[in-house]
Amino acid sequence: MTPLLAWQPEATWAWLQGSPLLGVLLTLAAYRVGRAVHHRCGRHPATQPVLVAIVLVSAVLLATGTSYGEYSRGGDLLAFLLGPATVALAVPLHRQAHHLRRLLLPLLVAIPLGVVVSVSTGFWLVTLLGGDEQLAITMAPKAATTPVSLVLSGDAGGIAALTAVLTIGVGIVSAVLGPWLMTLARVRHPHARGVAMGAVSHGIGTSRSLADDPEEGAFAGLAMGLTAFSTAVLLPVLLGLFGA
Amino acid sequence: MTSRARPPRPASVVFLDGLLWLLGFWFVGELVVRTFGIPVPGAVVGMLGLFVALQVRRPGPRSATLTAADGLLAHLQLLFIPAGVGIVAFLAVVRDDAVPIVGALLASWAIGLVLVGWVVTLLLPRRGR
Numbered sequence: 001m002t003p004l005l006a007w008q009p010e011a012t013w014a015w016l017q018g019s020p021l022l023g024v025l026l027t028l029a030a031y032r033v034g035r036a037v038h039h040r041c042g043r044h045p046a047t048q049p050v051l052v053a054i055v056l057v058s059a060v061l062l063a064t065g066t067s068y069g070e071y072s073r074g075g076d077l078l079a080f081l082l083g084p085a086t087v088a089l090a091v092p093l094h095r096q097a098h099h100l101r102r103l104l105l106p107l108l109v110a111i112p113l114g115v116v117v118s119v120s121t122g123f124w125l126v127t128l129l130g131g132d133e134q135l136a137i138t139m140a141p142k143a144a145t146t147p148v149s150l151v152l153s154g155d156a157g158g159i160a161a162l163t164a165v166l167t168i169g170v171g172i173v174s175a176v177l178g179p180w181l182m183t184l185a186r187v188r189h190p191h192a193r194g195v196a197m198g199a200v201s202h203g204i205g206t207s208r209s210l211a212d213d214p215e216e217g218a219f220a221g222l223a224m225g226l227t228a229f230s231t232a233v234l235l236p237v238l239l240g241l242f243g244a
Numbered sequence: 245m246t247s248r249a250r251p252p253r254p255a256s257v258v259f260l261d262g263l264l265w266l267l268g269f270w271f272v273g274e275l276v277v278r279t280f281g282i283p284v285p286g287a288v289v290g291m292l293g294l295f296v297a298l299q300v301r302r303p304g305p306r307s308a309t310l311t312a313a314d315g316l317l318a319h320l321q322l323l324f325i326p327a328g329v330g331i332v333a334f335l336a337v338v339r340d341d342a343v344p345i346v347g348a349l350l351a352s353w354a355i356g357l358v359l360v361g362w363v364v365t366l367l368l369p370r371r372g373r
Contacts, residue, residue, distance in 0.1 A: 126345070
């Protein structure tokens, strides 16, 4: 007969490793710390909560010898929410819809152009700097939002999971430095700033834009959606032209 | 979605309703995309669908959908953490190809951002700039 109480730490640890609980808990805790750090540092752009959290979670995984596969049992649960969050981007757009008409032409020109530039510079610069063709294909769709970029990369012969990392990387760089670079380049209008952020740095750039200015954020969200669409259509064509 | 001329719902139900609308539009978006072989994520089509629905129905500021969307978007960065942590699986690759990876990423990002910003600025109607 099994005793009612039994001291069994090994079984507990084995259960924890197979459960998504640890991954979710760790991610939420790291994000909470990231937000606190961001707040403490006077909302300094270099302390984006997502960046702080990725560094923290990665450090914990490396320190405890936990594989990414074990962590992602929990991570995948959170990543699932990217679906409803993408749908939710309709709300800021709805609030700014009265500005849409004057942005129609700029969007129709700038978004496809942005995709062509992002994909071709990503592809060619990797090649130019000594990377192989697979790495170039992996880099090419990085401006589209993660769920899109990783599928496109895999289909085209790139490393899908690495594309996801590069996509997040470009998003973080943009959330940290994007507004600064645009001010330097004299891009001042909130609509132009928002569209540019969404077009090159998807949801992470959009979250910075939303925090800076609701109008800028709404157009970042729209540009993110349109860029995902245009990248899906244009990537195979462009890679075909590059002979990849 | 609408909250006009109805008694206010408790916060718990508002949350549930809002989540249902967001997941519902995602679901419809996936069905459309997959059925017709459209090369776009279903969630983006769901976003366009919700946008049209919001424009037509004009829900009040305390509608369930708006509340749930604002709550989710406030923590948008949280949802990208798992994919970003994927870096631990690629530390060796990034170390070996640091120059093409970091160089191409930064340069391609900067060129794209400035170019799109300039083009939109140029094409915006002058009035009200």
